[in-house]
Amino acid sequence: MTKHRIYTMSFASVYPHYVAKAEKKGRTKADVDEIIRWLTGYSQEDLEAQLENKTDFETFFAEATQMNPSRALIKGVVCGVRVEDIEEPTMQEIRYLDKLIDELAKGKAMEKILRK
Template sequence: MAEQRVFSMSFASIYKLYIQKAERKGREKAEVDEIIRWLTGYHQEELEKQVASEIDFRTFFAEAPQLNPNAELITGVVCGVRVEEIEDPLMQKIRYLDKLIDELAKGKKMDKILRKAL
Protein backbone atom coordinates (compact mmCIF):
# COMPACT_ATOMS: atom_id res chain seq x y z
CA MET A 1 0.00 0.00 0.00
CA ALA A 2 1.31 3.44 -0.87
CA GLU A 3 2.33 5.72 1.96
CA GLN A 4 -0.02 8.52 2.85
CA ARG A 5 1.20 11.90 1.62
CA VAL A 6 0.26 13.57 4.90
CA PHE A 7 2.95 11.56 6.74
CA SER A 8 5.70 13.51 5.00
CA MET A 9 4.00 16.90 5.20
CA SER A 10 5.60 19.53 7.38
CA PHE A 11 3.97 19.61 10.81
CA ALA A 12 4.64 23.36 10.95
CA SER A 13 2.57 23.99 7.81
CA ILE A 14 -0.40 22.07 9.18
CA TYR A 15 0.04 23.64 12.61
CA LYS A 16 -0.40 27.08 11.02
CA LEU A 17 -3.62 25.88 9.39
CA TYR A 18 -4.89 24.57 12.75
CA ILE A 19 -4.27 27.99 14.30
CA GLN A 20 -5.95 29.80 11.40
CA LYS A 21 -8.99 27.54 11.65
CA ALA A 22 -9.28 28.10 15.40
CA GLU A 23 -8.83 31.86 15.16
CA ARG A 24 -11.46 32.15 12.40
CA LYS A 25 -13.90 30.65 14.88
CA GLY A 26 -12.91 32.96 17.74
CA ARG A 27 -10.58 30.51 19.48
CA GLU A 28 -6.91 31.06 20.34
CA LYS A 29 -3.49 29.68 19.46
CA ALA A 30 -3.02 28.84 23.15
CA GLU A 31 -5.99 26.48 22.93
CA VAL A 32 -4.54 24.75 19.86
CA ASP A 33 -1.24 24.36 21.72
CA GLU A 34 -3.03 22.95 24.79
CA ILE A 35 -4.78 20.35 22.64
CA ILE A 36 -1.53 19.31 20.96
CA ARG A 37 0.28 19.12 24.31
CA TRP A 38 -2.56 17.05 25.81
CA LEU A 39 -2.54 14.57 22.92
CA THR A 40 1.22 14.21 22.48
CA GLY A 41 2.81 14.90 25.86
CA TYR A 42 5.04 17.66 24.51
CA HIS A 43 5.81 20.61 26.78
CA GLN A 44 5.28 24.07 25.24
CA GLU A 45 9.00 24.63 24.64
CA GLU A 46 9.30 21.23 22.94
CA LEU A 47 6.26 21.94 20.79
CA GLU A 48 7.70 25.28 19.68
CA LYS A 49 10.99 23.57 18.86
CA GLN A 50 9.21 20.95 16.75
CA VAL A 51 7.32 23.64 14.84
CA ALA A 52 10.52 25.60 14.22
CA SER A 53 12.43 22.53 13.03
CA GLU A 54 10.03 21.91 10.10
CA ILE A 55 9.81 18.17 10.83
CA ASP A 56 7.21 16.00 9.12
CA PHE A 57 4.14 14.49 10.78
CA ARG A 58 5.80 11.06 11.05
CA THR A 59 8.73 12.51 13.02
CA PHE A 60 6.47 14.76 15.10
CA PHE A 61 4.49 11.80 16.40
CA ALA A 62 7.52 9.48 16.59
CA GLU A 63 9.27 11.97 18.89
CA ALA A 64 6.16 12.73 20.95
CA PRO A 65 6.81 11.91 24.61
CA GLN A 66 3.59 9.91 25.08
CA LEU A 67 0.19 9.73 23.45
CA ASN A 68 -2.44 10.60 26.03
CA PRO A 69 -4.06 7.40 27.33
CA ASN A 70 -7.47 9.07 26.95
CA ALA A 71 -6.91 9.48 23.21
CA GLU A 72 -8.91 6.31 22.72
CA LEU A 73 -11.95 8.26 23.94
CA ILE A 74 -11.76 10.40 20.78
CA THR A 75 -14.50 9.20 18.46
CA GLY A 76 -16.33 10.56 15.48
CA VAL A 77 -15.84 11.24 11.80
CA VAL A 78 -13.02 13.17 10.14
CA CYS A 79 -12.78 13.32 6.35
CA GLY A 80 -15.59 10.77 6.11
CA VAL A 81 -13.80 8.16 8.22
CA ARG A 82 -14.50 7.15 11.83
CA VAL A 83 -11.29 7.89 13.76
CA GLU A 84 -11.76 4.91 16.07
CA GLU A 85 -11.76 2.55 13.05
CA ILE A 86 -8.53 3.79 11.42
CA GLU A 87 -6.08 0.89 11.30
CA ASP A 88 -2.81 2.72 10.60
CA PRO A 89 -1.53 3.98 13.99
CA LEU A 90 0.12 7.12 12.58
CA MET A 91 -2.91 8.07 10.50
CA GLN A 92 -5.12 7.53 13.55
CA LYS A 93 -2.97 9.92 15.62
CA ILE A 94 -3.13 12.54 12.88
CA ARG A 95 -6.91 12.18 12.63
CA TYR A 96 -7.23 12.34 16.44
CA LEU A 97 -5.54 15.73 16.26
CA ASP A 98 -7.74 16.81 13.35
CA LYS A 99 -10.85 15.79 15.30
CA LEU A 100 -9.79 17.72 18.40
CA ILE A 101 -9.12 20.86 16.35
CA ASP A 102 -12.51 20.45 14.65
CA GLU A 103 -14.17 20.26 18.07
CA LEU A 104 -12.35 23.43 19.14
CA ALA A 105 -13.50 25.24 15.99
CA LYS A 106 -17.07 24.10 16.60
CA GLY A 107 -17.07 25.80 19.99
CA LYS A 108 -16.77 22.83 22.34
CA LYS A 109 -15.46 23.56 25.82
CA MET A 110 -11.84 22.58 26.50
CA ASP A 111 -12.84 20.14 29.29
CA LYS A 112 -14.91 18.17 26.78
CA ILE A 113 -12.27 18.36 24.06
CA LEU A 114 -9.60 17.08 26.47
CA ARG A 115 -11.87 14.27 27.66
CA LYS A 116 -11.72 15.38 31.29
CA ALA A 117 -13.89 13.59 33.83
CA LEU A 118 -16.88 15.53 35.06
Protein backbone atom coordinates in the same frame (compact mmCIF):
# COMPACT_ATOMS: atom_id res chain seq x y z
CA MET B 1 2.33 0.09 -0.02
CA THR B 2 3.49 3.69 -0.36
CA LYS B 3 3.26 6.10 2.53
CA HIS B 4 0.47 8.64 2.53
CA ARG B 5 1.91 12.01 1.56
CA ILE B 6 0.77 13.66 4.80
CA TYR B 7 3.43 11.61 6.63
CA THR B 8 6.19 13.50 4.84
CA MET B 9 4.58 16.93 5.10
CA SER B 10 6.04 19.18 7.75
CA PHE B 11 3.85 19.62 10.80
CA ALA B 12 4.80 23.32 10.72
CA SER B 13 3.19 23.69 7.28
CA VAL B 14 -0.21 22.52 8.58
CA TYR B 15 -0.05 24.08 12.07
CA PRO B 16 -1.01 27.61 10.84
CA HIS B 17 -4.17 26.10 9.33
CA TYR B 18 -5.10 24.59 12.71
CA VAL B 19 -4.58 27.99 14.34
CA ALA B 20 -6.51 29.85 11.60
CA LYS B 21 -9.43 27.43 11.86
CA ALA B 22 -9.58 27.96 15.63
CA GLU B 23 -9.17 31.75 15.45
CA LYS B 24 -11.89 32.03 12.82
CA LYS B 25 -14.26 30.65 15.45
CA GLY B 26 -13.01 32.87 18.29
CA ARG B 27 -10.53 30.42 19.82
CA THR B 28 -6.80 31.03 20.25
CA LYS B 29 -3.40 29.70 19.28
CA ALA B 30 -2.95 28.91 22.99
CA ASP B 31 -6.03 26.64 22.78
CA VAL B 32 -4.54 24.83 19.77
CA ASP B 33 -1.20 24.42 21.57
CA GLU B 34 -2.95 23.09 24.68
CA ILE B 35 -4.72 20.44 22.60
CA ILE B 36 -1.48 19.40 20.88
CA ARG B 37 0.37 19.22 24.21
CA TRP B 38 -2.48 17.19 25.75
CA LEU B 39 -2.47 14.72 22.85
CA THR B 40 1.30 14.30 22.45
CA GLY B 41 2.82 15.08 25.84
CA TYR B 42 5.14 17.67 24.28
CA SER B 43 6.05 20.66 26.44
CA GLN B 44 5.46 24.08 24.88
CA GLU B 45 9.22 24.37 24.27
CA ASP B 46 9.34 20.94 22.60
CA LEU B 47 6.32 21.81 20.44
CA GLU B 48 7.95 25.05 19.33
CA ALA B 49 11.19 23.17 18.54
CA GLN B 50 9.26 20.67 16.39
CA LEU B 51 7.67 23.57 14.51
CA GLU B 52 11.00 25.35 14.10
CA ASN B 53 12.68 22.17 12.83
CA LYS B 54 9.84 21.62 10.33
CA THR B 55 9.48 18.04 11.54
CA ASP B 56 7.33 15.83 9.31
CA PHE B 57 4.07 14.38 10.67
CA GLU B 58 5.41 10.85 10.98
CA THR B 59 8.40 11.99 13.05
CA PHE B 60 6.28 14.47 15.03
CA PHE B 61 4.08 11.67 16.35
CA ALA B 62 6.91 9.11 16.61
CA GLU B 63 8.90 11.48 18.85
CA ALA B 64 5.90 12.49 20.99
CA THR B 65 6.83 12.38 24.64
CA GLN B 66 3.78 10.44 25.83
CA MET B 67 0.66 10.02 23.74
CA ASN B 68 -2.32 10.62 26.00
CA PRO B 69 -4.07 7.34 26.83
CA SER B 70 -7.42 9.18 26.90
CA ARG B 71 -7.13 9.76 23.14
CA ALA B 72 -8.91 6.42 22.74
CA LEU B 73 -12.03 8.28 23.92
CA ILE B 74 -11.95 10.44 20.77
CA LYS B 75 -14.76 9.29 18.51
CA GLY B 76 -16.33 10.67 15.38
CA VAL B 77 -15.83 11.28 11.70
CA VAL B 78 -13.05 13.24 10.00
CA CYS B 79 -12.91 13.41 6.21
CA GLY B 80 -15.68 10.80 6.03
CA VAL B 81 -13.76 8.24 8.10
CA ARG B 82 -14.45 7.19 11.70
CA VAL B 83 -11.28 7.98 13.68
CA GLU B 84 -11.80 5.00 15.98
CA ASP B 85 -11.81 2.63 12.96
CA ILE B 86 -8.51 3.78 11.42
CA GLU B 87 -6.08 0.88 11.61
CA GLU B 88 -2.81 2.60 10.66
CA PRO B 89 -1.45 4.10 13.93
CA THR B 90 0.18 7.26 12.56
CA MET B 91 -2.85 8.13 10.44
CA GLN B 92 -5.08 7.58 13.46
CA GLU B 93 -2.96 10.02 15.53
CA ILE B 94 -3.19 12.62 12.75
CA ARG B 95 -6.97 12.19 12.56
CA TYR B 96 -7.29 12.37 16.36
CA LEU B 97 -5.63 15.79 16.19
CA ASP B 98 -7.87 16.84 13.29
CA LYS B 99 -10.95 15.81 15.29
CA LEU B 100 -9.81 17.75 18.37
CA ILE B 101 -9.21 20.89 16.28
CA ASP B 102 -12.67 20.44 14.69
CA GLU B 103 -14.22 20.24 18.16
CA LEU B 104 -12.36 23.38 19.22
CA ALA B 105 -13.60 25.24 16.13
CA LYS B 106 -17.15 24.10 16.83
CA GLY B 107 -17.02 25.80 20.23
CA LYS B 108 -16.81 22.77 22.48
CA ALA B 109 -15.55 23.44 26.00
CA MET B 110 -11.88 22.59 26.58
CA GLU B 111 -12.81 20.16 29.38
CA LYS B 112 -14.85 18.12 26.89
CA ILE B 113 -12.24 18.37 24.14
CA LEU B 114 -9.55 17.15 26.55
CA ARG B 115 -11.83 14.31 27.70
CA LYS B 116 -11.87 15.40 31.36
